[in-house]
Amino acid sequence: MNTNTFTMIFLILVAISAVLLSGCEQARRVVGSDPSSPDAALTVKIGIIQPSGFATTFSKGAELAKSQINAKGGVLGMPIEFIVMDNQETRPLPDASETIRIAKALIQQEGVTAILGPIFSTNSTQVGPVVSELGYPLITGSSGSNVPSTGEFVFIVVAPASIQGAAMAEFASAAAELSAKTAVTIHQNKDVHSTDATRAFEETFQKLGGKILASEVYEHEAKTFDRQLTSIKEASPDVIYLAGFNPEVPLLVAQARAVGIEATFLGSDGWDEPKKLFGTLEDNAPLEGAYFTRNFSLESAASAPFVEAYTAMFMDPPNDQAGRGYDAMSLLAIAIETAETLETTAIRDAFASITDYQGAVSISHYDENRYPVINLVLHTIRGGKIVLYDGEMATPK
Numbered sequence: 001m002n003t004n005t006f007t008m009i010f011l012i013l014v015a016i017s018a019v020l021l022s023g024c025e026q027a028r029r030v031v032g033s034d035p036s037s038p039d040a041a042l043t044v045k046i047g048i049i050q051p052s053g054f055a056t057t058f059s060k061g062a063e064l065a066k067s068q069i070n071a072k073g074g075v076l077g078m079p080i081e082f083i084v085m086d087n088q089e090t091r092p093l094p095d096a097s098e099t100i101r102i103a104k105a106l107i108q109q110e111g112v113t114a115i116l117g118p119i120f121s122t123n124s125t126q127v128g129p130v131v132s133e134l135g136y137p138l139i140t141g142s143s144g145s146n147v148p149s150t151g152e153f154v155f156i157v158v159a160p161a162s163i164q165g166a167a168m169a170e171f172a173s174a175a176a177e178l179s180a181k182t183a184v185t186i187h188q189n190k191d192v193h194s195t196d197a198t199r200a201f202e203e204t205f206q207k208l209g210g211k212i213l214a215s216e217v218y219e220h221e222a223k224t225f226d227r228q229l230t231s232i233k234e235a236s237p238d239v240i241y242l243a244g245f246n247p248e249v250p251l252l253v254a255q256a257r258a259v260g261i262e263a264t265f266l267g268s269d270g271w272d273e274p275k276k277l278f279g280t281l282e283d284n285a286p287l288e289g290a291y292f293t294r295n296f297s298l299e300s301a302a303s304a305p306f307v308e309a310y311t312a313m314f315m316d317p318p319n320d321q322a323g324r325g326y327d328a329m330s331l332l333a334i335a336i337e338t339a340e341t342l343e344t345t346a347i348r349d350a351f352a353s354i355t356d357y358q359g360a361v362s363i364s365h366y367d368e369n370r371y372p373v374i375n376l377v378l379h380t381i382r383g384g385k386i387v388l389y390d391g392e393m394a395t396p397k
Helices: 003-031 057-071 096-108 121-134 161-174 192-207 226-235 248-258 274-279 304-314 320-339 344-352
Strands: 044-049 080-085 114-116 138-140 154-156 182-188 211-218 239-243 264-267 291-294 355-358 362-365 376-382 385-393
Touching: 044 057, 044 096, 044 320, 057 080, 057 114, 057 304, 057 320, 080 096, 096 114, 096 121, 114 320, 121 138, 121 154, 121 192, 138 320, 161 192, 161 239, 161 264, 161 291, 161 376, 182 192, 182 226, 192 211, 192 239, 211 226, 226 248, 239 248, 248 264, 248 274, 304 320, 320 344, 320 355
Parallel strands: 044 080, 044 114, 114 138, 138 154, 182 211, 182 239, 239 264, 264 291
Antiparallel strands: 291 376, 355 362, 376 385
16 A cells, blocks of 8 residues: 555544544533443433513423423433523513523533523524524524524524414404404513514404504503593494503503403414413402403314323323413424434424324424414303313414
């Protein structure tokens, strides 16, 4: 063997070794094994961004999905491990810098394969570009219609807020018990979900021949709404679309009734924290007769396996955010198994191709905007309880 041939063989072997070592290190980083412990079992690390003061059932829903998946052997033969980080701590609302810091830490320090969350649409739009630039899937618990457009690795698992607003406008106009001709909207200032849903409601309601008499705004953690309610009472609308969150929703509704406003209240899935919705007022009578959109129904036969399993694990029925956490983890597991690898671009592509999924909700497929194509369900408050109004609400096109 001459010198040139030997040198060429040596260089080829070095290149192959480098590739193999790189692959091993990538596997270690992605699945979170401890290189110092050769006997340590490999686990697939998944990050969760969960605020401590809002929608904590999101991580519970994900925990249920993880337990079911691990009981069946995990993904790619490895169990799932969660790394949960709180992006709220003592602040009233999670801010951008903390959410971004946590997302980077989950990827760069903890070695996760993907991230579930954040919860708030505003946070998702802030962190989406960062995670996508790093090339990792982000399966959010938020519903802002502009969330997926912040990065090609970003997915949502619920009907976008814009779809919710449009659907509620159609219901307000068409439902025999409402037949609304006039409406007022009120939303939380600078919140992506609230603004998004409200804009869609207004646009659709006006296209259907209705009139928007006023558009009001309130701040997060507001306790009184005198200015907004004075305007609303003067307008005297048929319906009020309140795309907000708790505890502001029950406080505002109660104060509206106290000043003599009789219009029917309509809301988005931001209402769906039953303990806060019904635990804020001493008397929940003002909430009677209100309607809001939900992404799944406790009464649905299709959702029954999820509802039963969640209730058995946590001794409490699930709400909308619990369903989102469950579906986010379940869909991610399907994508990983379909991709047959932990390579993140392959997982993203497999996620986008999922069809005919049934979990907390039914998703027929993902469209070109990375929106899940699902049917909303409409609920009303009756007898101090959230009850299914009329089955599934068709998703507007």
